[in-house]
Amino acid sequence: MNDKDTYRMHTKVIQIGDRKIGGGNPIAIQSMTNTKTEDVKATVEQILRLERAGCEIIRCTVPTLEAAAAIREIKKQIHIPLVADIHFDYRMALAAIENGADKIRINPGNIGNPERADSSTSTSSSSFVEYECDR
Numbered sequence: 001m002n003d004k005d006t007y008r009m010h011t012k013v014i015q016i017g018d019r020k021i022g023g024g025n026p027i028a029i030q031s032m033t034n035t036k037t038e039d040v041k042a043t044v045e046q047i048l049r050l051e052r053a054g055c056e057i058i059r060c061t062v063p064t065l066e067a068a069a070a071i072r073e074i075k076k077q078i079h080i081p082l083v084a085d086i087h088f089d090y091r092m093a094l095a096a097i098e099n100g101a102d103k104i105r106i107n108p109g110n111i112g113n114p115e116r117a118d119s120s121t122s123t124s125s126s127s128f129v130e131y132e133c134d135r
Helices: 040-052 065-077 090-098 114-119
Strands: 014-016 019-021 030-032 057-061 082-086 103-106 129-131
Touching: 040 057, 040 065, 057 065, 065 082, 065 090, 082 090, 090 103
Parallel strands: 030 057, 057 082, 082 103, 103 129
Antiparallel strands: 014 019
């Protein structure tokens, strides 16, 4: 298969930190940490290893307010955009935004009813929040 045979669906361009994804932008290498985000040292060490391996966007889970607060320190020590992965509690999205997350990924399938999911976007720009539905 060559470039002429490759089809990419037209998608919306999203800015994540200093990176753009979607549209005609190059495909970005992304990964997710498997450390406890609250453990800043371990999380930063893992992200820096991923950066050296070519990772361009990192995702960290934010299950607690402590994890959300850790984002502020993690961001000071890494060089790629950080996406906060939110499950079950929309308040973690708001806390992650306050602590400098470059983007929020919310899975509305486990965040609760639509009103709860929508309330998490009322304080942020619509391009900042990504809803993912597993259907």
